[in-house]
Amino acid sequence: MSPTPTPRRRTVLTGALAIGAGALTASGLATGSARAAGGPTIAGTDTWGARPPAKPLNIIDGAPDKVIVHHTGTDNVTDFSLAQAFALARSMQTWGMDDQGWDDTGQHFTISRGGHITEGRHSSLSTLEAGTRHVESAHCTAQNRVAIGIENEGTYSTVDPLGTQYATLVDLITYICRQYGLRAYQIYGHRDFNNTLCPGDRLYALIPQLRKDVAARIGGDPTGPVWPVLSNGASGERVRTLQYLLVQRGQSLTVDGSYGPTTEAAVTAFQNATHAGADGIAGNQTWSQAVAPLANGASGSAVKAVQSQLTAHSVPTPVDGAFGPGTTTGVKTFQTSAGLPSDGVVDARTWSRLLA
Secondary structure (H helix, E strand, O other): OOOOOOOOOOOOOOOOOOOOOOEEOOOEEOOOEEEEOOOEEEOOHHOOOOOOOOOOOOEEEEOOOOEEEEEEEOOOOOOOHHHHHHHHHHHHHHHHHOOOOOOOOOOEEEEEOOOOEEOOOOOHHHHHHOOEEEEEOOOOOOOOOEEEEEEEEEOOOOOOOOOHHHHHHHHHHHHHHHOOOOHHHHEEEHHOOOOOOOOOOHHHHHHHHHHHHHHHHHHHOOOOOOOOOOOOEEEEEHHHHHHHHHHHHHOOOOOOOOOOOHHHHHHHHHHHOOOOEEEEEEEHHHHEEEHEEEOOEEEEEHEEEEEEEHHHHOOOOHHHHHOHHHHHHHHHHHHHHOOOOOOOOOOOOHHHHHHH
């Protein structure tokens, strides 16, 4: 049995949202808020009175490869004001820095119950506007270098987010996708990666609709990846892929296509390392953590997994661990046959189709 998931946010935030210094004008708009071309208004860290980071933050060249949706796990307040949004931002930063020991707020952006967006981690807004870099964060174990994290104020285990809040979430993710060249199926919930209740059953159930609503604006197929479930006793090419991926992630085992006790132990160790449900069964969280985008120039055991899968799909490819022009051509051929964008990049959806 997998362990019982635990909430991501604690009630320490609830009731701790005292209104402090907020840069509000007489009209109620935030001074210094940014409205990027084609994007929503986002109140920056200076606007809501953020503390400086504990130390310089890590700015990563290139785009993230996904957006992860969270809920704060706090009360579903009826104060929809901008002041409340700023108070929430300050409280979350205090919780992250003082209680968790992080360098700054964990997430990149927060959407209040009133539909106001605040920048979380410093430089999240400026790097988003540029669209060429992003900030390493602290919102999802093992995904903080590759994912934009969005917190939604409230707890959505038994109720849906408010209409205004949801609409703002669509607006923000649409802008993020446009700036970073992401596709709608690259939207996830926190529990896709970590053993957590976040973002609540009701908000998590809205992820497919959220993908559709974003796709309606940016185009493309919103269908997300679907992963097989493998356990002790399984065998075949999918097990071989899992083993290659585990080796790439630092586990020690023989790639033989047989899911025995050694593979089960490696899966459990990987699950523990990534805060996935540690049950030795490779399901949604395990695959979501194990796969990473691969393209021309990559190398290693994960590339061997792609090459072996291509060969199994009647696209003969040498299994040498080097992602060169031949592998790129093979990936494009497979993507075309699977009805995927033929870009030669093995992203999560291409991985999932290879495993189907």
